[in-house]
Amino acid sequence: MQNTITIRRPDDMHLHLRDGAMLAAVLPETTRHFARAIIMPNLVPPVVTLDDARAYHGRIMAALPAGADFQPLMVLYLTEGTDPVDVAAAKASGLVHAVKLYPAGATTNSHSGVRDFDKVMPVLEKMAEIGLPLCVHGEVTDPSVDIFDREAVFIDTVLDPLRRRVPGLRVVMEHITTSEGAAYAMAGDETLAATITTHHLIINRNHILAGGIKPHYYCLPVAKRESHRLALRRAATSGHPRIFLGTDSAPHADHLKEHACGCAGCFTATNTMPLLAHMFEEDGALDRLEGFTSVHGAQFYGLPLSDQTLTLTKGDAAQFPAKILSDAGPVTVFDPGFPVHWHVSN
Numbered sequence: 001m002q003n004t005i006t007i008r009r010p011d012d013m014h015l016h017l018r019d020g021a022m023l024a025a026v027l028p029e030t031t032r033h034f035a036r037a038i039i040m041p042n043l044v045p046p047v048v049t050l051d052d053a054r055a056y057h058g059r060i061m062a063a064l065p066a067g068a069d070f071q072p073l074m075v076l077y078l079t080e081g082t083d084p085v086d087v088a089a090a091k092a093s094g095l096v097h098a099v100k101l102y103p104a105g106a107t108t109n110s111h112s113g114v115r116d117f118d119k120v121m122p123v124l125e126k127m128a129e130i131g132l133p134l135c136v137h138g139e140v141t142d143p144s145v146d147i148f149d150r151e152a153v154f155i156d157t158v159l160d161p162l163r164r165r166v167p168g169l170r171v172v173m174e175h176i177t178t179s180e181g182a183a184y185a186m187a188g189d190e191t192l193a194a195t196i197t198t199h200h201l202i203i204n205r206n207h208i209l210a211g212g213i214k215p216h217y218y219c220l221p222v223a224k225r226e227s228h229r230l231a232l233r234r235a236a237t238s239g240h241p242r243i244f245l246g247t248d249s250a251p252h253a254d255h256l257k258e259h260a261c262g263c264a265g266c267f268t269a270t271n272t273m274p275l276l277a278h279m280f281e282e283d284g285a286l287d288r289l290e291g292f293t294s295v296h297g298a299q300f301y302g303l304p305l306s307d308q309t310l311t312l313t314k315g316d317a318a319q320f321p322a323k324i325l326s327d328a329g330p331v332t333v334f335d336p337g338f339p340v341h342w343h344v345s346n
């Protein structure tokens with residue numbers, strides 16, 4: 001039995017760091033284990049322009065814990081007013097690595113997102129030309145579509161037509177949650193990739209709804225039925241070169257989660273790596289963990305692989321903090337609901 005594994009230092013290709021007090025509290029949870037992260041731009045107001053990204057990058061660098069070696073990979077938030085010239089300058093700056101598409105109304109702070117795709121065609125065409133990836137929140141927002149069907153409907157009615165309309169556009173399907181999402185991503189060509197979160201590999205919709213509502217398991221896209229979770233597990237452990245980790249670690253203060261209209265998001269930065277080692281071991285795929293966490297994402301984004309390492313060892317049951325404290329309030333750390341014996345040892 002394998003009790004230790006050393007992998008290249010991982011990258012988190014979908015991370016919410018927020019700003020201000022929350023940024024200061026959650027950033028060390030990521031920099032402890034990860035070399036780089038794709039930083040989601042859904043702040044209030046959102047990170048829309050290169051200037052916004054530069055300013056946010058500066059705030060992240062200023063909040064880094066002493067001695068941390070961490071590179072934030074900045075992302076622009078696509079609006080109907082986004083300027084293709086600014087997007088090209090953003091790519092040329094070396095600071096910005098993607099543009100994020102939020103269908104307006106799909107999730108936390110998405111109201112500035114896209115309603116009319118015709119308006120963003122010039123930006124998408126420019127991105128295809130310069131090779132800048134589009135990260136996609138893949139859910140339709142039509143209230144008549146059942147929330148559990150919104151990802152599958154998005155693939156058929158928005159994503160696939162969009163990819164045909166803008167050939168060559170590099171697309172990352174963010175936080176896929178369905179067997180349809182996994183199948184579409186895995187059948188795609190080299191322009192298509194997908195991220196999978198830690199929590200969607202662990203929970204299904206029963207975890208949220210059976211035996212009382214568990215707000216800390218509520219996130220978007222919402223976890224689906226068990227067959228979908230198993231499809232995601234197979235995709236993550238398959239070794240597919242364009243399926244990689246994006247934790248979507250999304251901190252919200254507890255009082256906003258435990259609320260009559262609770263915020264969507266699971267906070268997994270703290271324990272993602274031990275949880276992934278647990279799952280990959282369970283699925284007989286420890287040898288594929290490094291690809292998922294540290295290789296495939298970097299390759300898709302055209303980044304050098306990290307030359308640092310992370311070692312995980314198996315031992316006594318790990319004790320994760322139940323909460324991270326911040327001046328914006330406590331944030332509950334994702335509870336997998338089972339004992340985890342893997343620890344990050346360096």
Ligand SMILES: NC(=O)N[C@@H](CC(=O)O)C(=O)O
Pocket residue numbers: 016042107108137218219220221248250251264265266
């Ligand atoms: N995943 C979530 O449930 N929430 C994210 C937004 C997102 O990625 O959908 C957030 O910013 O809180």
